[in-house]
Amino acid sequence: MVRIAIDCMGGDHGLSVTIPACLRFIKLHPDVQLVLVGKQTEIEAALAKKKALELPQITIRHASEVVEMDEPPAQALRNKKDSSIRVCANLVKDGLASAFVSAGNTGALMAISRFVLKTLDSIDRPAIASSLPNMKGKGTLMLDLGANVDCDPSHLFQFAVMGSAFVKGIEGIDRPTVGLLNIGEEVIKGNEVVKKASELLRASELNFYGNVEGNDIYKGTTDVVVCDGFVGNVALKTSEGLAQMLGDIIKTEFKRGLWPKVAAVFAAPVLLRFKKRVDHRRYNGAALLGLKGIVIKSHGSADAYAFFHAIKRAYDAANGNLLDSIRLTMSHYVPLAAPAASSAGEAVVVPVEAKPDQVI
Amino acid sequence: MVRIAIDCMGGDHGLSVTIPACLRFIKLHPDVQLVLVGKQTEIEAALAKKKALELPQITIRHASEVVEMDEPPAQALRNKKDSSIRVCANLVKDGLASAFVSAGNTGALMAISRFVLKTLDSIDRPAIASSLPNMKGKGTLMLDLGANVDCDPSHLFQFAVMGSAFVKGIEGIDRPTVGLLNIGEEVIKGNEVVKKASELLRASELNFYGNVEGNDIYKGTTDVVVCDGFVGNVALKTSEGLAQMLGDIIKTEFKRGLWPKVAAVFAAPVLLRFKKRVDHRRYNGAALLGLKGIVIKSHGSADAYAFFHAIKRAYDAANGNLLDSIRLTMSHYVPLAAPAASSAGEAVVVPVEAKPDQVI
Incomplete structure (x- = not known):
């Protein structure tokens, strides 16, 4: 059974979006447990309105504060120790939830998650990863989408490892292909930074395709x-x-x-x-990868349909043992990713059969 | 009268695209003079096929070599002294054409243009600028689109100056607004690099709007x-x-x-x-800004309609006195842009009435 914590207060619309999305999710996935985090009386009122106060899949966890969408992350981290985001992160840290979802302030979400959950061993910086639709009808996982503005080659390499592990865990693709975004295919x-990252990737065991260009994202x-x-x-x-x-x-x-309006009826x-087919709401839910816990960020302006998909993503990540998958993949590259490493050739490759907890 | 040199051999399709585009352009702009550059016999044959050998607006200038689309720029620059690109650049340098248009190898075009024409005083690096359609129905001029992969703040500042001058010269907008592409609006x-560029722009006399995000390109x-x-x-x-x-x-x-096919007829x-309205071919023609001459790069895969628009852009740039406009705008910022400058406050502002040649 998967238990997911939901920051019910975050995003532009708060409860009016998060509660309907949670109820819809429970309807379609009755095996899930949702911990609704936020102001208890408000959550109860929203549930009562939907006649959903007594659902066995729901528990409420009170949080007295809310991080504002434009609040400086450092301030939210320092001053709001009982914010709905912070309480969600604590639930994951304490093993009381497998993942949490928030549509709140991205900077604060990253800062609080990083502080509470910490980064995985051998990951320097968490990254934001999201799927974009592509012509093959699947998703292209792209990262980083804004957590790190200045990266060195080893960061890009770590993103590749985490992205591979994510796609493997969630989509079940054994050796996902990895492209390095560049302004031309030639080496x-x-x-x-990109040239050096390319060398690291080429020397690795990842399924590195080489350079890709902007249009390759949507080509898939x-x-x-x-x-x-x-x-x-x-x-x-x-x-x-x-x-x-x-x-x-x-x-x-x-x-x-008039004619276009008639045509619209025919073409509707x-x-x-x-x-x-191209509805971006189906792709809502970016993963904060590299943390010791699963954190899914919904778009701040998400509606209930979009927020539903963010919950779905958290559910899939938890079911797909995302963290174990990242840990295991990273374990192959610890010497390469660590700053003190000498060369890729000397990487100690840990057998895939090893339990992640034994090798990290 | 504007005289434009056309590299007839460049691009994926060469003469089969460039000649029809030139003929269409002459039809709509009978005041133009086009110098068709490339293999003389081939150009003559293409013109003869269109019964257009005797047009008074056309002259042919033979060039014995063609730069291949995948040829290394340095090799093209060193070995092909009689390439169609090189001959075009020489025509502009010698004042025999006001501008030139090529759909050829971008790297070679930039290298040859830079070598032959040289950069404008106080411009460190040329940039590639192109208009993208926006919701306001006009174009958003964006630069740099790939000439400079590692920029320092003063380069971004120079791009802003050149972009402003370009929009002023071509679109007739007196003080174009300038946005700095960033990942958030906040300072x-x-x-x-972006933060420092922002300081330079804020201290300048440009109409600096501040940071913009990716979606602002299409919002206009x-x-x-x-x-x-x-x-x-x-x-x-x-x-x-x-x-x-x-x-x-x-x-x-x-x-x-069947139904969608019927709907398609209605909706056609x-x-x-x-x-x-969104046809990218109408926006074909990127300007290589910062050179002592007007160079317009057409997309390599352009068809005749798209190549026509690249010629149009060269025509407008020549008529709009693009170079004078850039020189004049830059003259306000010489002390700011030069590495030895102390501060924007000390910039010697040259009166707008001054002739550019007197101040540069």
Whole structure:
């Protein structure tokens, strides 16, 4: 049985989104246990409104504070020791939940999670990873999407390891292909950090495809695309902006005059199917990878449908033994990733059969 | 009268694209003079096929060599002194053409242009700038799109100056707004290079809006968006990939079964208008800014319609006195941009009335 803690107060819409999403999730996954974290009376009122106070899958855990969406992370970490995010992180740390989901302030979520849960051994920095839809109909896992603006080659290498482990754990792909985001496919392309990261990846046992370019994300050339957080965040937000613009223009065109409106009626089922195929809400839920616990970040503006998918992601990550998968994959590369390492050739490769807890 | 040199041999399709584009351009702009550069007999044959050998707006300039699309730039620069790109650059350098257009090898085009034309005084590195469509129905000029993978703050600042001057010269906007591409709007966001560039821009007389995010490119939040070439290239190619995927999915959905095919007939005029509004070919033609001459790079895979727009961009840039505009704008910032400068406050501001040649 999987128990997931939900920060019910986070995001732009708080309870009005998180409660309906939780109820829908329980309906479709009756085996789950959800710990609803936040202001008890407010949560109870929201549940009562939905006639869902007595559900056996739900427990409530009171948290007296809420981190504001624009609050400086350091302040939230220092001053709000009973925030809904902090309480969620503690539940995971204490083994009372396998994962937690929040749509709250990203910076604060990362700072608190890192402080409470700590990073996995041999991981320097956690990264934000999310799936983007691709032409193959699957998702391309991309990381980092904004946690680390200045990366050195070993960070990019660690992102590749974590991304591989994530896709392996969640999607069941045995040796996911990894692409290094660059401005050309040739080995000589790119800045110094990327060139050195490419050498580390080439020398590793990861299924390294080589350099990929921006368009490869949506082509689905590789299962994982690795980049620093600045580049990843720009790529993600640029995509959001383009999708928004195209959507708005197509809507405007179908409303312009009588004929387009008639055409819209005819085209509606097709356009709906199109919309469903590219609906970004289905891809909501970014993983904060590299922590000793599963943390899923929902988009702040998520609606109930999108937040539902973030819970689903936490559920899949917990079921897929994400942390064990990362630990095990990392264990192959400890000497390579550690700063004191001499060369990839000397890496002590731990047999895959070994229990992760024995090798870390 | 504007005279533009055309590299007829460049790009994936060479003469089969460049010649029809030139003929169409002459038809719509009979005041232009085009110098067709490349293998004379081949150009003559292509013109003869279109019964266009005797057009008064056309002259042919023979170039015996062609730079291959995958040729290393240094090799093209060293060994092919009579390539069509090189001859075009020489025509501009010698004042025999106001601008030139090529769909050839980007690296070679940049290397040859830089070698032959030299960079403008007080510009350290040329940048690649291109317009992207935005929700306001205009273009957002974005630079750098891949010429410079490692930039320091003063490079980003120079990109901002050149971008402003370009938009002013071409679009006639008096004080274009400039956004600095970042991963958040807050001043504290971003890496060190971006933070320092932000300080330079804030202290300048440019119309600096502040930080913008990826989605602002397509929102049209600012007239100009500045970033380093790595980030810009990734953003551009990610956009291309997403647009391609969305286009492919919508096509597939309209072909799936009888009803969608009927719907497609009804929706065709609307979809065509949509396609026209977001047609990237209309935005073809990136400017190599910062050189002592106007160089426009067409997409290598451009068709005749797209290549036509690249010629149009060269024509507008020449008519808009692009170089004078950049020189004049830069002249305000020479002390700021030069490495030896002490502070923006001490910048010698040259009156706008001054002739650029007197101040540079």
